[in-house]
Amino acid sequence: MSDTPPVRYRNTVLYDRGGQRTVGDVLLHADGRSSPSNGDEDVLEDIDGSKRLITRSFQNWHTHLAMQLNARDFSDGFPLHRWLNEAIFPTEARITPEYVRMGSRCAAAEMIRTGCSFAADMYFFPHVTGQVLTGAGLRGLIGGPVSDAALPSHPDAASALEELDGLLATNNEADLVQYAIATHSVYLCSEETLQRASELAEKREGRLHIHVSET
Template identity: 30%
Template sequence: MRILIHNARILTMNEHYDEYLRGWILVEDNIIAALGEGTPPSNGATIDETIDVIDANGDLVMPGMINTHGHLPMSLFRGLGEDVDDRLFRYILPIEREAITSEVVRIGARLGAVEMMLGGVTTTADMYYFEQEIGRVLDVAGMRGVVGQTLADFDAPDHKSFDQGFGLVDDLRDEFANNERITASIAPHAPYSTGPKIMERVAEYAANNSGVRVQMHLAEMKSELQWCAEHHNCRPVELVDRAGLLSPGVILAHCLEVTPREIEVLSERGVTIAHNGRSNAKAGRGIAPVEALRQSGINVGLATDGAMSGNTLDIFAQMAPASMFAKLLGGSRKCLPTRDVVKMATIEGAKVLGLGDKTGSLIVGKCADIIRVSLSSARMTPIYDIYAALVFSANARDVTDVMINGKWVVKNGETLALEQPKVLADALQTAEKFNKIVQRIDLSKH
């Protein structure tokens, strides 16, 4: 299969940030075979009757976006108990205990996958329960994913003991061992919900299973600092480090509560970080020191977190807040410039997930994870700086077509593998069930 997209503005996000104002890109099977400026070469090697030729009409063609942290099925909780301070304990955990089954996880994961693909996200990291189901949904959808089975001690819906939880990680690892797009991962929920012994066991598991990456929430909030101080007389980074869990390839979500010395330790250990600025702000938690983390050499990607926390799974909605929060923290317009933000949304995000050699930039030989973004709306006119336009003007609705691993998954704003009306209807039906539980909880508290 060969696809040629021409008459496109191409943003490569390669190491030189090459851009072609009127360019073309050739995809062969699942790989980017060639790209360049101007008219594609017509010497027979490129254009013949077997090729699907697409005129991009001056639209932008750029790498698919990378969501480095999220919980797909939590899309079903979007907006539930908004503005209620204890909503996690009041609503979410009781609903999870009562109503989260593999079927509900499948329904929520489909909803999340549709939203992400329509918004130009081609790769996502996920951690939740029944993670095998989520891997299967992403596989059917045609997405790329790093899927992490969560381990937690708060009465998880899919495991009653950590032994059982590790068994689920084994199943996940075995099912996706040879999958091109889906990578299995192990996800100890957080220090306070797993404890040092389990974190040590996870470190050992990761050392014995080199393909299985670790994902974890870390240094996210004040209550976590208190828990670590009270139970272990230290701070979160030290506790996790003592357990041997900080090593190259570990993906840490949040990292708000880190000191300059701890940033050095994180950098020395070779970890990567998922920045969930919007979700953190909505919870009133604070601002992660993104610039200090990146200046120490750590790769930091953008992330949505679950839609319960951030309400959206599109990376466009994360870009402006990421830049604005860094500017607020640093007290200057110069902080976290727009080009860096787009980098975090693409190639740097891919590196965070260990997929930098496969995706995140448009380079010959890489997998064809490509999105087309319309530049013809009023909000995208004029464009002096494409990075500024993407970060501060564009939104997910500007994405018209999405290709992952050489296959179209969105065409003209419609998902292909997942049937959107059915996905939304199933989600609404599940939300009705959740609503009944919410009403019961509210009545019992009066």
């Protein structure tokens, strides 16, 4: 148990991890527990919760965090493949690690503001995104992209998988961030590449992330 005093929310509504609803004064403890408040406890902060709903944070299981900078309202209305080939891919060809760092920081700030504590990301330079989320205190499953076509981060699938082999070897369940293999899609990855990615995931006990039905 933590020595940090709890935070009291008065006149609030809380849903705990099991979905149990509590109405009234509650204490939120540093280890994630909640309990009723008698009003006389030593607390870190006393907050009016009458206009608040306390519940578990959101999770986003498919993101491209750094695209916060280059995809919103960008060539809206294009069919998928025209959007990719004429708008997104030419822009992404110039992306750098520093660009990913800036975009991921913007996305991390938005996650915090909107109550999202986890992202399953798929984008270039995954180690950079991992550093950003860790620094922000957020959790992530960070997928390094794999494609038979050249990417800003790798010339081919083989080099991408080689780097990911090293990243997956560093996975530790105690860390905020874990790394995964993000094979982009069936139209950018051959059957051989998908098979190699699957074998690497099995070898490292890692996860696979893919646009499974994007056509």
